[in-house]
Amino acid sequence: MFKKDITPGPKTKVKSSAQRGIRQKVLDQYPQLEPYIDDIMPKKEQLDLVKLPDRIALYALSAVPLFFQHMDDPLLPHLTLIHRYPHCFTRLRIDRGAIRFVLSGASLMVPGLTSAGGRLPGNADDTEGRYGGKDGGDGGELDAGEVVVIEAEGKENACFVGVLKMGTGEMKRVRKGQALEGGHYLGDGLWQLNLA
Amino acid sequence: MAEASSSSEFPKKVVYCGVCSLPPEYCEFGGTVKKCEEWLEQNHPAMHEKLYSQEAIEQNLSALSLDAQKRAEKDAQKKAAKAASAEAKAQEQRATSKVLIKRIERNKRKYVTAVQGLEQFGLDIKKVAKDFGKKFATGSSVTKVPGGGEEITVQGDLSDDILDYLTETYSDIPEDNVECIEDKKKKAAG
Numbered sequence: 001m002f003k004k005d006i007t008p009g010p011k012t013k014v015k016s017s018a019q020r021g022i023r024q025k026v027l028d029q030y031p032q033l034e035p036y037i038d039d040i041m042p043k044k045e046q047l048d049l050v051k052l053p054d055r056i057a058l059y060a061l062s063a064v065p066l067f068f069q070h071m072d073d074p075l076l077p078h079l080t081l082i083h084r085y086p087h088c089f090t091r092l093r094i095d096r097g098a099i100r101f102v103l104s105g106a107s108l109m110v111p112g113l114t115s116a117g118g119r120l121p122g123n124a125d126d127t128e129g130r131y132g133g134k135d136g137g138d139g140g141e142l143d144a145g146e147v148v149v150i151e152a153e154g155k156e157n158a159c160f161v162g163v164l165k166m167g168t169g170e171m172k173r174v175r176k177g178q179a180l181e182g183g184h185y186l187g188d189g190l191w192q193l194n195l196a
Numbered sequence: 197m198a199e200a201s202s203s204s205e206f207p208k209k210v211v212y213c214g215v216c217s218l219p220p221e222y223c224e225f226g227g228t229v230k231k232c233e234e235w236l237e238q239n240h241p242a243m244h245e246k247l248y249s250q251e252a253i254e255q256n257l258s259a260l261s262l263d264a265q266k267r268a269e270k271d272a273q274k275k276a277a278k279a280a281s282a283e284a285k286a287q288e289q290r291a292t293s294k295v296l297i298k299r300i301e302r303n304k305r306k307y308v309t310a311v312q313g314l315e316q317f318g319l320d321i322k323k324v325a326k327d328f329g330k331k332f333a334t335g336s337s338v339t340k341v342p343g344g345g346e347e348i349t350v351q352g353d354l355s356d357d358i359l360d361y362l363t364e365t366y367s368d369i370p371e372d373n374v375e376c377i378e379d380k381k382k383k384a385a386g
Contacts, residue, residue, distance in 0.1 A: 036207070039207065080210075083208065083210040083219070084207035084208050084209075084210065085207060085208070086208065097264050097268070099222075099225055100225050100268060100271060100272070103222065103225045103226075104275075155219075155221045155222065156219075156221060157210060157219045157221065157222075159222060186218050186219070186222055187216070187217070187218055187222075187226065191217070191218075192217070
């Protein structure tokens with residue numbers, strides 16, 4: 001989504017009522033952020049809305065980007081936010097071989113997740129239950145359309161965030177194809193963006 | 197990484213590389229590995245120890261098949277070369293490009309001043325135009341040049357003031373690269 005460097009549009013202030021709405025949406029989408037929401041977006045602070053190319057809106061709090069959104073799609077967290085609160089998001093892991101492709105902007109393919117270094121929900125090596133959906137259900141499987149954060153084998157921090165294109169159950173069966181739709185990765189235009 | 201959901205350890209502090217802006221563990225994919233390593237050694241020696249030790253490197257390599265390793269290496273080299281050449285190019289451009297300050301006669305005793313070439317130095321000309329307007333208390337705008345590109349047009353004869361202001365505020369621009377010229381040609385549309 002942000003393969004090219006982007007130039008931010010004008011910064012506008014978000015109305016406080018709209019700000020409440022965004023806050024509520026964030027909480028609905030990422031309920032695990034609740035204990036920290038006051039740190040992330042304090043009620044009194046003024047959120048800024050920055051317009052980016054291709055109808056993407058970026059919400060920022062005093063030059064710190066927080067969430068971005070394409071039209072009315074789900075709000076996606078910025079990677080700096082994920083790095084600060086990694087456990088609040090649904091996570092998957094890719095193997096080492098896939099990292100360089102992801103960091104150069106390719107869409108994430110299923111084999112990177114299904115191979116030995118990758119982690120999908122319900123992986124036997126993942127004893128802490130770190131990856132996959134937290135709410136249990138059918139073994140923590142995720143459906144297409146969910147927002148997931150991608151971590152990498154041997155690394156601590158997340159490198160990608162995007163929307164699942166295929167349910168994780170199907171991934172395990174098919175083992176090929178695109179897994180995630182273009183999102184935000186380390187070193188892309190959104191990452192390089194300087195709001196100050 | 198220990199996973200504890202106690203709220204006291206969040207937000208997590210993440211160090212970002214001063215060279216390529218990624219978290220240091222991803223520097224190896226950025227194309228400027230050498231510089232990143234040096235930076236990390238200077239600024240976060242403990243982390244450098246952990247990430248660039250012999251062990252860590254070997255472990256990284258063993259995770260991939262030989263074939264994939266070769267390909268990754270080739271790719272990394274290509275990327276590094278690309279980053280290096282891009283940087284050299286940018287530097288060269290910076291050294292050679294000139295800022296032109298033109299005084300244009302508009303109506304006998306009235307002048308406008310046009311400033312060209314600021315974007316070569318990584319400045320946002322829209323913002324600079326606004327600053328000029330504020331600094332000199334005149335109208336200042338970004339106008340399109342017929343040959344393509346944009347310039348800043350400031351009302352009034354301000355060429356000397358702008359020269360001073362530019363060299364003072366933007367230390368990136370060497371003074372020798374700024375040139376004042378006078379344009380006698382009358383502009384048709386004033």
